Amino acid sequence: MASFGRWNSLSYAPPASPSAPSLPGRSQNSGPHESSPYPEQLHSSYSRVFPAARPDYYYIQPSFPPGTDLDVIRAFHMVDRDRSGFIDENELRQALCTGYQRFNPRTIRLLMFLFRNPSDPLRVGPKEFAALWSCLKQWRGIFERFDRDRSGKIDLGELRDALYSLGYAVPPSVLQVLISRYDDGSCQRVELNFDSFIECGMILKGLTEKFKEKDKDYTGSATVSYDVFLSMTIPFLVSYN
Amino acid sequence: MASFGRWNSLSYAPPASPSAPSLPGRSQNSGPHESSPYPEQLHSSYSRVFPAARPDYYYIQPSFPPGTDLDVIRAFHMVDRDRSGFIDENELRQALCTGYQRFNPRTIRLLMFLFRNPSDPLRVGPKEFAALWSCLKQWRGIFERFDRDRSGKIDLGELRDALYSLGYAVPPSVLQVLISRYDDGSCQRVELNFDSFIECGMILKGLTEKFKEKDKDYTGSATVSYDVFLSMTIPFLVSYN
Numbered sequence: 001m002a003s004f005g006r007w008n009s010l011s012y013a014p015p016a017s018p019s020a021p022s023l024p025g026r027s028q029n030s031g032p033h034e035s036s037p038y039p040e041q042l043h044s045s046y047s048r049v050f051p052a053a054r055p056d057y058y059y060i061q062p063s064f065p066p067g068t069d070l071d072v073i074r075a076f077h078m079v080d081r082d083r084s085g086f087i088d089e090n091e092l093r094q095a096l097c098t099g100y101q102r103f104n105p106r107t108i109r110l111l112m113f114l115f116r117n118p119s120d121p122l123r124v125g126p127k128e129f130a131a132l133w134s135c136l137k138q139w140r141g142i143f144e145r146f147d148r149d150r151s152g153k154i155d156l157g158e159l160r161d162a163l164y165s166l167g168y169a170v171p172p173s174v175l176q177v178l179i180s181r182y183d184d185g186s187c188q189r190v191e192l193n194f195d196s197f198i199e200c201g202m203i204l205k206g207l208t209e210k211f212k213e214k215d216k217d218y219t220g221s222a223t224v225s226y227d228v229f230l231s232m233t234i235p236f237l238v239s240y241n
Numbered sequence: 242m243a244s245f246g247r248w249n250s251l252s253y254a255p256p257a258s259p260s261a262p263s264l265p266g267r268s269q270n271s272g273p274h275e276s277s278p279y280p281e282q283l284h285s286s287y288s289r290v291f292p293a294a295r296p297d298y299y300y301i302q303p304s305f306p307p308g309t310d311l312d313v314i315r316a317f318h319m320v321d322r323d324r325s326g327f328i329d330e331n332e333l334r335q336a337l338c339t340g341y342q343r344f345n346p347r348t349i350r351l352l353m354f355l356f357r358n359p360s361d362p363l364r365v366g367p368k369e370f371a372a373l374w375s376c377l378k379q380w381r382g383i384f385e386r387f388d389r390d391r392s393g394k395i396d397l398g399e400l401r402d403a404l405y406s407l408g409y410a411v412p413p414s415v416l417q418v419l420i421s422r423y424d425d426g427s428c429q430r431v432e433l434n435f436d437s438f439i440e441c442g443m444i445l446k447g448l449t450e451k452f453k454e455k456d457k458d459y460t461g462s463a464t465v466s467y468d469v470f471l472s473m474t475i476p477f478l479v480s481y482n
Contacts, residue, residue: 174471181479203478204471211470223464229452230415230445233474237444238422 062126072130079129086123088112096136107199113239114206136198142166143197153191159200168204178203206236303367313374317367327364329353337377348440354480355447377439383407384438394432400441409445419444447477 062085064073079087079095087095089112096103115132117125124132146162147154154162156179163170170178178200183190192200210232214222224232303326305314320328320336328336330353337344356373358366365373387403388395395403397420404411411419419441424431433441451473455463465473 170471171468174468174475177476177479203475207471207474207478208467211467215467221464221466222470223462225462226449226452226456227412227415229463230411230448233448233477234415234444235418236474237448237478238418 064126064130068126068130069134072133073126075133076126076129084123086117086120086125087129088123092124101194103195104199107195107202109239110199110202110206113236114202139166139198139201140194143194151191153193154197155189155191159192159197162197163201163204166201168201168208170204210236305367305371309367309371310375313371314367316374317370320370325364327358327361327366328370329364333365342435344436345440348436348443350480351440351443351447354477355443380407380439380442381435384435392432394434395438396430396432400433400438403438404442404445407442409442409449411445451477 062076062080064076075095076087079091081091081094082088089108092112093103093105093108096108111132112122112124115124115128115135117123117128142162142165143154146158146165148158156175159179160170160172160175163175179190179192182192182196211222212218214224214228214232303317303321305317316336317328320332322332322335323329330349333353334344334346334349337349352373353363353365356365356369356376358364358369383403383406384395387399387406389399397416400420401411401413401416404416420431420433423433423437452463453459455465455469455473
Protein backbone atom coordinates (compact mmCIF):
# COMPACT_ATOMS: atom_id res chain seq x y z
CA MET A 1 0.00 0.00 0.00
CA ALA A 2 1.16 3.48 -0.70
CA SER A 3 1.74 5.67 2.31
CA PHE A 4 1.17 9.34 2.80
CA GLY A 5 4.86 9.85 2.09
CA ARG A 6 6.53 12.99 3.26
CA TRP A 7 3.21 14.74 3.71
CA ASN A 8 1.85 12.06 5.95
CA SER A 9 1.02 14.26 8.89
CA LEU A 10 -0.90 16.69 6.78
CA SER A 11 -2.82 14.35 4.53
CA TYR A 12 -6.48 15.25 4.51
CA ALA A 13 -6.05 17.37 7.59
CA PRO A 14 -8.97 19.70 8.11
CA PRO A 15 -8.55 22.69 5.83
CA ALA A 16 -7.40 25.86 7.45
CA SER A 17 -10.02 28.14 8.88
CA PRO A 18 -11.96 29.77 6.08
CA SER A 19 -11.12 33.07 7.59
CA ALA A 20 -7.40 32.57 6.98
CA PRO A 21 -7.16 33.74 3.38
CA SER A 22 -9.05 36.88 2.73
CA LEU A 23 -11.32 37.63 -0.18
CA PRO A 24 -12.37 39.85 -1.82
CA GLY A 25 -9.42 42.17 -2.06
CA ARG A 26 -5.80 41.18 -1.52
CA SER A 27 -5.17 37.84 -0.02
CA GLN A 28 -3.29 37.88 3.26
CA ASN A 29 -1.34 34.96 1.88
CA SER A 30 -0.56 36.42 -1.44
CA GLY A 31 3.13 35.67 -1.25
CA PRO A 32 6.05 37.82 -2.17
CA HIS A 33 4.34 39.64 -5.00
CA GLU A 34 3.00 42.92 -3.82
CA SER A 35 1.14 43.93 -6.93
CA SER A 36 -1.59 41.76 -8.36
CA PRO A 37 -2.01 40.80 -12.01
CA TYR A 38 -5.72 40.32 -11.43
CA PRO A 39 -7.91 43.15 -12.54
CA GLU A 40 -9.55 44.92 -9.66
CA GLN A 41 -12.88 43.79 -11.04
CA LEU A 42 -11.91 40.19 -10.40
CA HIS A 43 -10.85 40.89 -6.87
CA SER A 44 -13.97 42.69 -6.01
CA SER A 45 -16.44 40.68 -8.04
CA TYR A 46 -17.96 39.03 -5.03
CA SER A 47 -18.75 42.26 -3.28
CA ARG A 48 -19.98 43.93 -6.43
CA VAL A 49 -22.27 41.08 -7.36
CA PHE A 50 -23.65 41.06 -3.86
CA PRO A 51 -24.03 44.63 -2.69
CA ALA A 52 -25.25 45.39 0.79
CA ALA A 53 -28.68 43.87 1.25
CA ARG A 54 -31.59 46.14 2.01
CA PRO A 55 -33.71 45.34 5.05
CA ASP A 56 -36.61 44.34 2.82
CA TYR A 57 -34.58 41.43 1.50
CA TYR A 58 -35.41 39.65 4.73
CA TYR A 59 -38.46 38.00 3.16
CA ILE A 60 -37.83 34.73 4.97
CA GLN A 61 -35.54 34.52 7.94
CA PRO A 62 -33.13 31.77 7.00
CA SER A 63 -31.39 30.26 9.98
CA PHE A 64 -27.66 30.91 9.78
CA PRO A 65 -25.20 29.39 12.22
CA PRO A 66 -24.30 31.80 15.05
CA GLY A 67 -21.43 34.06 14.12
CA THR A 68 -22.00 33.83 10.37
CA ASP A 69 -20.27 36.69 8.59
CA LEU A 70 -22.67 39.45 7.61
CA ASP A 71 -21.23 39.40 4.09
CA VAL A 72 -22.32 35.78 3.74
CA ILE A 73 -25.83 36.56 4.95
CA ARG A 74 -25.98 39.48 2.55
CA ALA A 75 -24.76 37.28 -0.32
CA PHE A 76 -27.35 34.61 0.50
CA HIS A 77 -30.21 37.08 0.23
CA MET A 78 -28.91 38.32 -3.11
CA VAL A 79 -28.42 34.82 -4.52
CA ASP A 80 -31.79 33.54 -3.34
CA ARG A 81 -33.69 35.14 -6.21
CA ASP A 82 -36.94 33.24 -5.74
CA ARG A 83 -36.90 34.10 -2.02
CA SER A 84 -37.44 30.50 -1.05
CA GLY A 85 -34.88 30.52 1.73
CA PHE A 86 -32.83 28.00 -0.27
CA ILE A 87 -30.36 28.25 -3.13
CA ASP A 88 -30.89 26.03 -6.17
CA GLU A 89 -28.44 25.15 -8.94
CA ASN A 90 -29.67 27.87 -11.23
CA GLU A 91 -29.40 30.55 -8.57
CA LEU A 92 -25.89 29.45 -7.70
CA ARG A 93 -24.85 29.53 -11.35
CA GLN A 94 -26.24 33.04 -11.81
CA ALA A 95 -24.42 34.17 -8.71
CA LEU A 96 -21.04 32.69 -9.56
CA CYS A 97 -20.90 33.46 -13.26
CA THR A 98 -20.12 37.13 -13.65
CA GLY A 99 -18.61 39.17 -16.43
CA TYR A 100 -15.21 38.32 -15.01
CA GLN A 101 -15.60 34.71 -14.08
CA ARG A 102 -17.10 31.72 -15.83
CA PHE A 103 -18.02 28.53 -14.05
CA ASN A 104 -18.50 25.26 -15.90
CA PRO A 105 -21.99 23.83 -15.19
CA ARG A 106 -20.17 20.69 -14.05
CA THR A 107 -18.42 22.68 -11.32
CA ILE A 108 -21.69 24.25 -10.21
CA ARG A 109 -23.29 20.81 -10.00
CA LEU A 110 -20.35 19.51 -8.01
CA LEU A 111 -20.62 22.40 -5.54
CA MET A 112 -24.35 21.79 -5.19
CA PHE A 113 -23.71 18.11 -4.55
CA LEU A 114 -20.97 18.64 -1.99
CA PHE A 115 -22.79 21.36 -0.06
CA ARG A 116 -26.34 20.10 -0.47
CA ASN A 117 -28.87 20.25 2.30
CA PRO A 118 -29.27 16.74 3.77
CA SER A 119 -33.03 17.12 3.92
CA ASP A 120 -33.33 18.72 0.49
CA PRO A 121 -30.60 17.34 -1.76
CA LEU A 122 -31.41 19.64 -4.69
CA ARG A 123 -30.95 22.87 -2.75
CA VAL A 124 -28.48 24.54 -0.44
CA GLY A 125 -29.75 25.96 2.83
CA PRO A 126 -28.33 28.91 4.82
CA LYS A 127 -25.94 26.77 6.84
CA GLU A 128 -24.59 24.98 3.76
CA PHE A 129 -24.40 28.23 1.83
CA ALA A 130 -22.25 29.77 4.55
CA ALA A 131 -19.86 26.82 4.26
CA LEU A 132 -19.86 26.97 0.45
CA TRP A 133 -19.25 30.70 0.35
CA SER A 134 -16.48 30.59 2.91
CA CYS A 135 -14.90 27.70 1.04
CA LEU A 136 -14.93 29.60 -2.25
CA LYS A 137 -13.44 32.66 -0.59
CA GLN A 138 -10.74 30.58 0.97
CA TRP A 139 -9.92 28.78 -2.26
CA ARG A 140 -9.84 32.04 -4.18
CA GLY A 141 -7.21 33.30 -1.75
CA ILE A 142 -5.20 30.11 -2.14
CA PHE A 143 -5.48 30.26 -5.92
CA GLU A 144 -4.13 33.79 -6.01
CA ARG A 145 -1.39 32.94 -3.57
CA PHE A 146 -0.10 29.97 -5.58
CA ASP A 147 -0.47 31.53 -8.98
CA ARG A 148 3.10 32.65 -8.51
CA ASP A 149 3.68 33.90 -12.01
CA ARG A 150 0.43 35.91 -11.85
CA SER A 151 -0.85 34.36 -15.06
CA GLY A 152 -4.39 33.91 -13.78
CA LYS A 153 -3.81 30.16 -14.12
CA ILE A 154 -1.95 27.57 -12.15
CA ASP A 155 0.05 24.63 -13.42
CA LEU A 156 0.60 21.17 -12.02
CA GLY A 157 3.30 22.19 -9.54
CA GLU A 158 1.34 25.20 -8.31
CA LEU A 159 -1.76 23.01 -7.99
CA ARG A 160 0.15 20.47 -5.90
CA ASP A 161 1.42 23.18 -3.57
CA ALA A 162 -1.96 24.87 -3.36
CA LEU A 163 -3.74 21.62 -2.46
CA TYR A 164 -1.03 20.81 0.06
CA SER A 165 -1.57 24.15 1.76
CA LEU A 166 -5.24 23.24 2.05
CA GLY A 167 -4.38 19.95 3.73
CA TYR A 168 -4.54 17.62 0.73
CA ALA A 169 -1.34 15.71 0.06
CA VAL A 170 -2.17 14.21 -3.30
CA PRO A 171 0.14 11.67 -4.97
CA PRO A 172 1.69 13.06 -8.18
CA SER A 173 0.20 10.20 -10.24
CA VAL A 174 -3.30 11.12 -9.07
CA LEU A 175 -2.71 14.80 -9.74
CA GLN A 176 -1.55 13.95 -13.23
CA VAL A 177 -4.79 12.08 -13.92
CA LEU A 178 -6.81 14.86 -12.36
CA ILE A 179 -5.23 17.57 -14.46
CA SER A 180 -5.35 15.47 -17.65
CA ARG A 181 -9.03 16.26 -18.14
CA TYR A 182 -8.07 19.83 -18.94
CA ASP A 183 -5.59 18.83 -21.61
CA ASP A 184 -6.93 20.27 -24.85
CA GLY A 185 -4.54 18.22 -26.98
CA SER A 186 -2.53 21.27 -27.98
CA CYS A 187 0.66 19.78 -26.48
CA GLN A 188 0.96 22.87 -24.31
CA ARG A 189 1.46 22.62 -20.57
CA VAL A 190 -1.92 22.15 -18.89
CA GLU A 191 -2.92 25.08 -16.71
CA LEU A 192 -6.07 25.58 -14.68
CA ASN A 193 -8.17 28.68 -14.33
CA PHE A 194 -10.04 29.30 -11.08
CA ASP A 195 -13.09 27.31 -12.21
CA SER A 196 -11.02 24.22 -13.01
CA PHE A 197 -9.00 24.68 -9.83
CA ILE A 198 -12.22 24.64 -7.82
CA GLU A 199 -13.41 21.54 -9.65
CA CYS A 200 -10.15 19.66 -8.99
CA GLY A 201 -10.13 20.77 -5.40
CA MET A 202 -13.74 19.83 -4.82
CA ILE A 203 -13.26 16.35 -6.28
CA LEU A 204 -10.44 15.82 -3.80
CA LYS A 205 -12.41 17.37 -0.98
CA GLY A 206 -15.40 15.11 -1.65
CA LEU A 207 -13.42 11.90 -1.91
CA THR A 208 -11.24 12.79 1.06
CA GLU A 209 -14.23 13.40 3.26
CA LYS A 210 -15.69 10.04 2.24
CA PHE A 211 -12.39 8.38 3.14
CA LYS A 212 -12.09 10.20 6.46
CA GLU A 213 -15.48 8.87 7.49
CA LYS A 214 -13.89 5.41 7.36
CA ASP A 215 -10.58 6.43 8.90
CA LYS A 216 -11.66 8.29 11.98
CA ASP A 217 -8.30 7.76 13.71
CA TYR A 218 -6.33 9.29 10.85
CA THR A 219 -4.22 6.16 10.35
CA GLY A 220 -3.99 6.78 6.64
CA SER A 221 -5.79 3.62 5.67
CA ALA A 222 -9.28 2.22 5.89
CA THR A 223 -10.88 -1.19 5.62
CA VAL A 224 -14.10 -1.15 3.68
CA SER A 225 -16.49 -3.81 2.51
CA TYR A 226 -17.68 -4.01 -1.06
CA ASP A 227 -21.04 -2.53 -0.05
CA VAL A 228 -19.40 0.37 1.74
CA PHE A 229 -17.02 1.03 -1.13
CA LEU A 230 -19.96 1.29 -3.53
CA SER A 231 -21.84 3.50 -1.09
CA MET A 232 -18.83 5.80 -0.76
CA THR A 233 -18.27 6.24 -4.45
CA ILE A 234 -21.52 5.80 -6.38
CA PRO A 235 -23.39 8.79 -4.92
CA PHE A 236 -20.40 10.95 -5.79
CA LEU A 237 -20.18 9.57 -9.30
CA VAL A 238 -23.89 9.58 -10.00
CA SER A 239 -24.64 13.04 -8.67
CA TYR A 240 -21.78 14.73 -10.38
CA ASN A 241 -22.13 14.25 -14.11
CA MET B 242 -19.27 -2.96 7.91
CA ALA B 243 -22.04 -4.10 5.71
CA SER B 244 -21.73 -7.61 4.40
CA PHE B 245 -22.65 -9.06 1.08
CA GLY B 246 -25.87 -10.28 2.69
CA ARG B 247 -27.72 -13.14 1.15
CA TRP B 248 -25.85 -12.75 -2.10
CA ASN B 249 -22.48 -13.02 -0.49
CA SER B 250 -21.17 -15.90 -2.55
CA LEU B 251 -22.03 -14.23 -5.80
CA SER B 252 -20.90 -10.70 -5.13
CA TYR B 253 -18.71 -9.44 -7.93
CA ALA B 254 -18.18 -12.95 -9.21
CA PRO B 255 -16.90 -12.96 -12.76
CA PRO B 256 -19.81 -12.37 -15.11
CA ALA B 257 -21.12 -15.39 -16.93
CA SER B 258 -19.47 -16.26 -20.19
CA PRO B 259 -20.38 -13.71 -22.82
CA SER B 260 -21.60 -16.53 -24.96
CA ALA B 261 -24.31 -17.46 -22.47
CA PRO B 262 -27.04 -15.04 -23.54
CA SER B 263 -27.46 -14.87 -27.24
CA LEU B 264 -27.85 -11.77 -29.36
CA PRO B 265 -29.08 -10.89 -31.87
CA GLY B 266 -32.23 -12.93 -32.07
CA ARG B 267 -33.93 -14.59 -29.13
CA SER B 268 -32.01 -14.80 -25.94
CA GLN B 269 -31.43 -18.31 -24.64
CA ASN B 270 -32.24 -16.91 -21.23
CA SER B 271 -35.29 -15.05 -22.20
CA GLY B 272 -37.44 -16.52 -19.45
CA PRO B 273 -40.93 -17.86 -19.60
CA HIS B 274 -42.10 -15.53 -22.34
CA GLU B 275 -41.79 -17.16 -25.71
CA SER B 276 -42.72 -14.22 -27.86
CA SER B 277 -40.73 -11.02 -27.78
CA PRO B 278 -42.17 -7.51 -27.53
CA TYR B 279 -39.09 -6.11 -29.20
CA PRO B 280 -39.40 -5.33 -32.85
CA GLU B 281 -37.41 -7.64 -35.05
CA GLN B 282 -35.39 -4.62 -36.15
CA LEU B 283 -34.15 -4.16 -32.60
CA HIS B 284 -33.12 -7.77 -32.28
CA SER B 285 -31.25 -7.78 -35.50
CA SER B 286 -29.85 -4.28 -35.37
CA TYR B 287 -26.33 -5.43 -34.69
CA SER B 288 -26.21 -7.74 -37.69
CA ARG B 289 -27.91 -5.24 -39.97
CA VAL B 290 -25.62 -2.39 -39.00
CA PHE B 291 -22.65 -4.63 -39.58
CA PRO B 292 -23.29 -6.76 -42.66
CA ALA B 293 -20.76 -9.34 -43.73
CA ALA B 294 -17.45 -7.63 -44.34
CA ARG B 295 -15.96 -7.85 -47.80
CA PRO B 296 -12.37 -9.04 -48.12
CA ASP B 297 -11.25 -5.55 -49.11
CA TYR B 298 -12.17 -4.30 -45.67
CA TYR B 299 -8.97 -5.87 -44.44
CA TYR B 300 -7.03 -2.63 -44.87
CA ILE B 301 -5.04 -3.19 -41.68
CA GLN B 302 -4.89 -6.57 -40.04
CA PRO B 303 -5.91 -5.88 -36.46
CA SER B 304 -4.75 -8.54 -34.06
CA PHE B 305 -7.75 -10.23 -32.49
CA PRO B 306 -7.42 -12.78 -29.69
CA PRO B 307 -7.49 -16.36 -30.98
CA GLY B 308 -11.02 -17.70 -31.24
CA THR B 309 -12.66 -14.28 -31.63
CA ASP B 310 -16.13 -14.64 -33.10
CA LEU B 311 -16.20 -13.82 -36.80
CA ASP B 312 -19.19 -11.54 -36.18
CA VAL B 313 -17.06 -9.44 -33.84
CA ILE B 314 -14.26 -9.18 -36.39
CA ARG B 315 -16.78 -8.23 -39.04
CA ALA B 316 -18.30 -5.60 -36.73
CA PHE B 317 -14.87 -4.16 -35.97
CA HIS B 318 -14.11 -3.59 -39.62
CA MET B 319 -17.45 -1.88 -40.13
CA VAL B 320 -17.08 0.36 -37.07
CA ASP B 321 -13.48 1.35 -37.85
CA ARG B 322 -14.50 3.94 -40.43
CA ASP B 323 -11.14 5.66 -40.69
CA ARG B 324 -9.42 2.29 -41.12
CA SER B 325 -6.93 3.05 -38.41
CA GLY B 326 -7.13 -0.34 -36.79
CA PHE B 327 -8.60 1.32 -33.69
CA ILE B 328 -12.07 2.51 -32.70
CA ASP B 329 -12.46 6.03 -31.37
CA GLU B 330 -15.37 7.55 -29.43
CA ASN B 331 -17.01 8.96 -32.52
CA GLU B 332 -16.85 5.66 -34.38
CA LEU B 333 -18.31 3.82 -31.44
CA ARG B 334 -21.16 6.32 -31.17
CA GLN B 335 -21.98 6.00 -34.85
CA ALA B 336 -21.96 2.24 -34.55
CA LEU B 337 -24.15 1.99 -31.46
CA CYS B 338 -26.71 4.66 -32.28
CA THR B 339 -29.05 3.27 -34.88
CA GLY B 340 -32.57 4.11 -35.89
CA TYR B 341 -33.77 1.79 -33.15
CA GLN B 342 -31.41 2.54 -30.35
CA ARG B 343 -30.07 5.75 -28.88
CA PHE B 344 -27.03 5.89 -26.65
CA ASN B 345 -26.32 8.82 -24.37
CA PRO B 346 -22.86 10.33 -25.11
CA ARG B 347 -22.12 9.74 -21.43
CA THR B 348 -22.64 6.01 -21.89
CA ILE B 349 -20.41 5.95 -24.96
CA ARG B 350 -17.70 7.77 -23.03
CA LEU B 351 -18.04 5.33 -20.16
CA LEU B 352 -17.69 2.35 -22.51
CA MET B 353 -14.61 3.93 -24.11
CA PHE B 354 -13.10 4.48 -20.68
CA LEU B 355 -13.78 0.99 -19.39
CA PHE B 356 -12.60 -0.80 -22.52
CA ARG B 357 -9.82 1.58 -23.53
CA ASN B 358 -6.54 0.36 -24.91
CA PRO B 359 -3.89 0.63 -22.16
CA SER B 360 -1.35 2.01 -24.60
CA ASP B 361 -3.78 4.35 -26.33
CA PRO B 362 -6.38 5.52 -23.79
CA LEU B 363 -8.47 7.43 -26.33
CA ARG B 364 -9.10 4.44 -28.58
CA VAL B 365 -10.23 0.85 -28.39
CA GLY B 366 -8.10 -1.82 -30.06
CA PRO B 367 -9.24 -5.16 -31.54
CA LYS B 368 -8.84 -7.07 -28.30
CA GLU B 369 -10.75 -4.47 -26.27
CA PHE B 370 -13.40 -4.17 -28.95
CA ALA B 371 -14.01 -7.92 -28.82
CA ALA B 372 -14.55 -7.63 -25.06
CA LEU B 373 -16.79 -4.57 -25.43
CA TRP B 374 -18.89 -6.13 -28.15
CA SER B 375 -19.32 -9.41 -26.32
CA CYS B 376 -20.23 -7.51 -23.17
CA LEU B 377 -22.91 -5.50 -24.96
CA LYS B 378 -24.35 -8.66 -26.52
CA GLN B 379 -24.43 -10.34 -23.15
CA TRP B 380 -26.06 -7.39 -21.43
CA ARG B 381 -28.63 -7.07 -24.19
CA GLY B 382 -29.61 -10.69 -23.56
CA ILE B 383 -29.84 -10.06 -19.83
CA PHE B 384 -31.88 -6.90 -20.37
CA GLU B 385 -34.41 -8.73 -22.50
CA ARG B 386 -34.56 -11.63 -20.07
CA PHE B 387 -35.31 -9.42 -17.07
CA ASP B 388 -37.67 -7.05 -18.77
CA ARG B 389 -40.37 -9.42 -17.64
CA ASP B 390 -43.30 -7.27 -18.58
CA ARG B 391 -41.85 -6.73 -22.07
CA SER B 392 -42.10 -2.97 -21.74
CA GLY B 393 -38.70 -2.30 -23.29
CA LYS B 394 -37.68 -0.88 -19.92
CA ILE B 395 -36.72 -2.35 -16.60
CA ASP B 396 -37.57 -1.09 -13.15
CA LEU B 397 -35.64 -1.18 -9.88
CA GLY B 398 -36.56 -4.77 -9.01
CA GLU B 399 -35.79 -6.04 -12.50
CA LEU B 400 -32.49 -4.14 -12.47
CA ARG B 401 -31.54 -5.73 -9.15
CA ASP B 402 -32.28 -9.22 -10.48
CA ALA B 403 -30.51 -8.52 -13.78
CA LEU B 404 -27.36 -7.29 -12.05
CA TYR B 405 -27.47 -10.24 -9.67
CA SER B 406 -27.58 -12.64 -12.60
CA LEU B 407 -24.45 -10.93 -13.91
CA GLY B 408 -22.66 -11.45 -10.60
CA TYR B 409 -23.25 -8.05 -9.02
CA ALA B 410 -25.04 -8.19 -5.67
CA VAL B 411 -25.72 -4.51 -5.14
CA PRO B 412 -27.18 -3.21 -1.86
CA PRO B 413 -30.68 -1.78 -2.35
CA SER B 414 -29.59 1.61 -1.00
CA VAL B 415 -26.86 1.85 -3.64
CA LEU B 416 -29.25 0.77 -6.38
CA GLN B 417 -31.68 3.43 -5.27
CA VAL B 418 -29.00 6.11 -5.64
CA LEU B 419 -27.90 4.69 -8.95
CA ILE B 420 -31.39 4.71 -10.42
CA SER B 421 -32.21 8.14 -8.98
CA ARG B 422 -30.27 9.87 -11.76
CA TYR B 423 -32.95 8.77 -14.20
CA ASP B 424 -35.76 10.25 -12.15
CA ASP B 425 -37.31 12.95 -14.31
CA GLY B 426 -39.29 14.40 -11.42
CA SER B 427 -42.60 13.22 -12.84
CA CYS B 428 -43.31 11.15 -9.72
CA GLN B 429 -43.63 8.09 -11.93
CA ARG B 430 -41.74 4.90 -11.17
CA VAL B 431 -38.22 5.17 -12.59
CA GLU B 432 -37.56 2.73 -15.41
CA LEU B 433 -34.43 2.26 -17.48
CA ASN B 434 -34.11 1.75 -21.19
CA PHE B 435 -31.22 -0.31 -22.55
CA ASP B 436 -28.87 2.67 -22.74
CA SER B 437 -29.42 3.58 -19.08
CA PHE B 438 -29.23 -0.08 -18.07
CA ILE B 439 -25.82 -0.31 -19.74
CA GLU B 440 -24.69 2.86 -17.99
CA CYS B 441 -25.76 1.59 -14.56
CA GLY B 442 -24.22 -1.78 -15.22
CA MET B 443 -20.96 -0.31 -16.45
CA ILE B 444 -20.61 1.96 -13.43
CA LEU B 445 -20.94 -1.09 -11.22
CA LYS B 446 -18.63 -3.14 -13.41
CA GLY B 447 -15.94 -0.44 -13.29
CA LEU B 448 -16.08 0.11 -9.56
CA THR B 449 -16.31 -3.60 -8.83
CA GLU B 450 -13.21 -4.33 -10.87
CA LYS B 451 -11.33 -1.61 -9.02
CA PHE B 452 -12.39 -3.16 -5.73
CA LYS B 453 -11.51 -6.70 -6.82
CA GLU B 454 -7.97 -5.57 -7.57
CA LYS B 455 -7.66 -4.86 -3.83
CA ASP B 456 -9.55 -7.95 -2.69
CA LYS B 457 -7.86 -10.70 -4.61
CA ASP B 458 -9.00 -13.39 -2.14
CA TYR B 459 -12.65 -12.46 -2.50
CA THR B 460 -13.06 -11.81 1.22
CA GLY B 461 -15.60 -9.11 0.59
CA SER B 462 -13.52 -6.36 2.11
CA ALA B 463 -10.33 -4.50 1.29
CA THR B 464 -7.89 -2.31 3.17
CA VAL B 465 -6.76 0.66 1.18
CA SER B 466 -4.58 3.64 1.92
CA TYR B 467 -5.69 7.17 1.15
CA ASP B 468 -3.42 7.26 -1.89
CA VAL B 469 -4.81 3.99 -3.21
CA PHE B 470 -8.38 5.08 -2.60
CA LEU B 471 -7.79 8.22 -4.65
CA SER B 472 -6.05 6.22 -7.37
CA MET B 473 -8.98 3.78 -7.52
CA THR B 474 -11.65 6.40 -7.83
CA ILE B 475 -10.29 9.55 -9.45
CA PRO B 476 -9.45 8.06 -12.87
CA PHE B 477 -12.97 6.68 -13.02
CA LEU B 478 -14.52 9.96 -11.99
CA VAL B 479 -12.34 12.15 -14.16
CA SER B 480 -12.58 10.09 -17.33
CA TYR B 481 -16.30 9.63 -17.21
CA ASN B 482 -17.93 13.03 -17.20
